[in-house]
Amino acid sequence: xxxxxxxxxxxxxxxxxxxxEIIAFILIANNSYYQGARILNTANQLTGxxxxxxxxxxxxxxxxxxxxxxxxxxALLHAQIEQSYVKFTTGEIHVNDTTYKQQYKYIDAKIxxxxxxxxNNYLMLNKGFNQGIRNNMAVVSPNGIVGIVNGxxxxxxxxxxxxxxxxxxxxxxxxxxxxxxxxxxxxxxKTGSLTDIPSHIKFKIGDSVITSGYSLDFPEGIMVGxxxxxxxxxxxxxxxxxINFSTDFNKLDYVYVIKNLFKDEQINLKELQHE
Amino acid sequence: xxxxxxxNLLRFIILILLQVLVFNNIHFRGYINPYIYIMFILLxxxxxxxxxxxxxxxxxxxxxxxxxxxxxxxxxxxxxMAFCRPSVLRMISSTKDYEPGIxxxxxxxxxxxxxxxxxxxxxxxxxxxxxxxxxxxxxxxYTFWRIVFSSxxxxxxIIIGQYLFYKKK
Numbered sequence: 001x002x003x004x005x006x007x008x009x010x011x012x013x014x015x016x017x018x019x020x021e022i023i024a025f026i027l028i029a030n031n032s033y034y035q036g037a038r039i040l041n042t043a044n045q046l047t048g049x050x051x052x053x054x055x056x057x058x059x060x061x062x063x064x065x066x067x068x069x070x071x072x073x074x075a076l077l078h079a080q081i082e083q084s085y086v087k088f089t090t091g092e093i094h095v096n097d098t099t100y101k102q103q104y105k106y107i108d109a110k111i112x113x114x115x116x117x118x119x120n121n122y123l124m125l126n127k128g129f130n131q132g133i134r135n136n137m138a139v140v141s142p143n144g145i146v147g148i149v150n151g152x153x154x155x156x157x158x159x160x161x162x163x164x165x166x167x168x169x170x171x172x173x174x175x176x177x178x179x180x181x182x183x184x185x186x187x188x189x190k191t192g193s194l195t196d197i198p199s200h201i202k203f204k205i206g207d208s209v210i211t212s213g214y215s216l217d218f219p220e221g222i223m224v225g226x227x228x229x230x231x232x233x234x235x236x237x238x239x240x241x242x243i244n245f246s247t248d249f250n251k252l253d254y255v256y257v258i259k260n261l262f263k264d265e266q267i268n269l270k271e272l273q274h275e
Numbered sequence: 276x277x278x279x280x281x282x283n284l285l286r287f288i289i290l291i292l293l294q295v296l297v298f299n300n301i302h303f304r305g306y307i308n309p310y311i312y313i314m315f316i317l318l319x320x321x322x323x324x325x326x327x328x329x330x331x332x333x334x335x336x337x338x339x340x341x342x343x344x345x346x347x348x349x350x351x352x353x354x355x356m357a358f359c360r361p362s363v364l365r366m367i368s369s370t371k372d373y374e375p376g377i378x379x380x381x382x383x384x385x386x387x388x389x390x391x392x393x394x395x396x397x398x399x400x401x402x403x404x405x406x407x408x409x410x411x412x413x414x415x416x417y418t419f420w421r422i423v424f425s426s427x428x429x430x431x432x433i434i435i436g437q438y439l440f441y442k443k444k
Contacts, residue, residue: 013325013329013361014358016326017358020329020354024350024351025351027350028347028348047342054296118308118345165409186417
């Protein structure tokens, strides 16, 4: 026993190193997988507060840019409301308001930390469980999709960015409705790839790619990006497509978190399918 | 003696804040990011006991991890770097002995010594960190270039820092 202690003490540097590395690896293992991503709530609260103070200072510098984006979005929304349309026909079909039921609710949030430089990137938002944000909700910016909520604390939430190995978005070509999936393959945060588009589909460079609406979290028709480059090898059944993301991940400030009000119902139905 | 503790503690806090609030926003070319906080481990005094070296590296990495949602990765890389530090110090001899009162820096030991010392440790740290981050050897060369470029910028900033804050006598 004494010899064992002597041995441990003699090489304590190595054993302490081993011990600390084991703790570090346990931390990594507990935090790096996507669905089960747990964020230390207290830590989130602490770091969240530091980031929020920092952002309060630098918010001011981006006011001009943000105003521009908001104004542009307001203009777009104005164009969509009923008053903007002129009625050309009198024999129109009467549409009862109760035909429409709201499926998606938007919660606005501010990004308080963001990264684009890693292989797996996350963002942090200044709203959390108390403001109605839950796991797996979709996050979009005025320009396009941003990511998926993967951790929620009382007042902050963490978002797995589109710039992440595990993020795969179901998308389609706007013109032909051919669907595939969008993923980021590292490198520049401006481009990603679109896979599973079969070889008989026709499209050109610059065509829009939008969300397909097949997932429970993203509504249909949210902009993802535009086609930048494509290639079809003679033996392949699928195109190799590169797209430019419409979201500039380096300049994000305000985003919307989307809540699908029918999600529970859809999930229940899906479970029935499998039985 | 007290001032050594105070100075290192201050450096600890300032470097973590600098890292997460300033340097993590650099994103040079989208994916090259300098990690200057490891300067703390480089500049710890020579006579620091080994256990304190490891524990402070652990705390440093953990501090950065809390802010960047990379639980454990900076911690693992920093502890590894701290573990290698004594061996690296033994490996690169200097003309002066590592006597008490001399700090690892350009001021006391000269540019060449400091450069060799930091190149080795920065590369070790970045290699561990970037491979942990992707957790695969799949895109080996992509990761390899990220390590090389990020190390370059980390070193650049560390050496600039040396000239800014520790003027030569």
